[in-house]
Amino acid sequence: MTIRSLAGIGKEPPLLKLENLSLNDDNGRSIVTSVSLNVAAGQTIGIVGESGSGKSMLCKSILGILPGGVSITSGSIHFNGTDLSRLSFSAWRQIRGPRIAAIFQDPASYLNPSIPVGRQVAEVFFAHRRASRKASRLNALKLLEAVSLRDPELVYNRYSFELSGGMLQRIAIAAAVAIEPELLIADEATTALDVTVQADILDLLFQLRTTLNLAVIFVSHDLAVIAQVSDHIIVMRNGQIVEQGHPERVLLQPEHPYTRGLVDSHHRFGIEQFVRQRRVNA
Numbered sequence: 001m002t003i004r005s006l007a008g009i010g011k012e013p014p015l016l017k018l019e020n021l022s023l024n025d026d027n028g029r030s031i032v033t034s035v036s037l038n039v040a041a042g043q044t045i046g047i048v049g050e051s052g053s054g055k056s057m058l059c060k061s062i063l064g065i066l067p068g069g070v071s072i073t074s075g076s077i078h079f080n081g082t083d084l085s086r087l088s089f090s091a092w093r094q095i096r097g098p099r100i101a102a103i104f105q106d107p108a109s110y111l112n113p114s115i116p117v118g119r120q121v122a123e124v125f126f127a128h129r130r131a132s133r134k135a136s137r138l139n140a141l142k143l144l145e146a147v148s149l150r151d152p153e154l155v156y157n158r159y160s161f162e163l164s165g166g167m168l169q170r171i172a173i174a175a176a177v178a179i180e181p182e183l184l185i186a187d188e189a190t191t192a193l194d195v196t197v198q199a200d201i202l203d204l205l206f207q208l209r210t211t212l213n214l215a216v217i218f219v220s221h222d223l224a225v226i227a228q229v230s231d232h233i234i235v236m237r238n239g240q241i242v243e244q245g246h247p248e249r250v251l252l253q254p255e256h257p258y259t260r261g262l263v264d265s266h267h268r269f270g271i272e273q274f275v276r277q278r279r280v281n282a
């Protein structure tokens with residue numbers, strides 16, 4: 001087991017630190033209960049759990065986009081030492097996007113359908129780096145190439161409704177990493193894609209994570225996907241972490257009955273292949 005795999009336990013202070021974070025709705029119903037976790041720079045944390053277990057709400061709390069009616073009732077979220085739970089609206093503008101970026105299941109829903117996709121990527125350079133229009137366009141084209149979109153010039157001028165789900169997710173990833181955030185939250189980002197496209201997007205995220213030393217919180221209800229990408233796995237149920245650890249330990253010796261059930265249900269798909277694959281890649 002490597003030091004990095006211990007969820008941020010190392011010499012460096014963690015990039016992100018959640019301590020006893022609890023979220024309630026305004027009827028006092030508990031949505032997330034006392035969650036603590038660390039994410040180190042460059043580390044990928046995989047969060048797995050059934051629908052409604054609180055994965056998305058946890059991500060939204062880190063991004064400061066909890067829906068009305070859901071709030072932090074106790075605990076803290078520190079990002080590079082800054083307490084995100086107390087950040088002002090204007091301070092969030094310096095963090096969400098530039099330093100903590102996110103991609104979601106349905107990129108079409110947050111790309112603007114009336115603006116060519118390439119211009120939306122260029123806009124990130126224009127708005128955040130104050131690059132000229134020309135330089136922003138050139139940077140966007142380079143980025144479209146870097147996320148393996150063939151013929152970037154052609155794709156640049158397309159509208160979101162003209163592109164496939166896999167292409168749109170590549171565009172969303174390009175926009176998310178354009179100005180090199182330290183943390184990327186990928187909430188069910190490959191769930192809607194077919195298996196081969198999903199595998200390509202996972203490869204792309206893996207490459208970016210290495211080249212940009214990007215920390216990633218990767219959320220999925222699919223244990224096999226989580227097993228493939230994570231340095232550390234967190235299993236959630238009913239708003240709580242029920243188990244966490246190094247992927248091989250969680251997959252081969254699950255301790256909590258819920259995790260055992262998850263692993264058992266994947267055995268027929270051969271979860272050992274992901275353990276073997278991880279060993280080959282290590």
Ligand SMILES: Nc1ncnc2c1ncn2[C@@H]1O[C@H](COP(=O)(O)OP(=O)(O)OP(=O)(O)O)[C@@H](O)[C@H]1O
Pocket residue numbers: 025031049050051052053054055056057058067068069070221
């Ligand atoms: N806008 C909202 N207001 C109040 N409660 C909400 C809201 N959205 C979701 N919830 C509740 O919060 C709990 C956690 O939901 P969340 O979306 O985080 O689960 P999840 O693990 O991400 O599930 P899924 O995989 O289906 O997205 C659920 O009980 C859900 O009903």
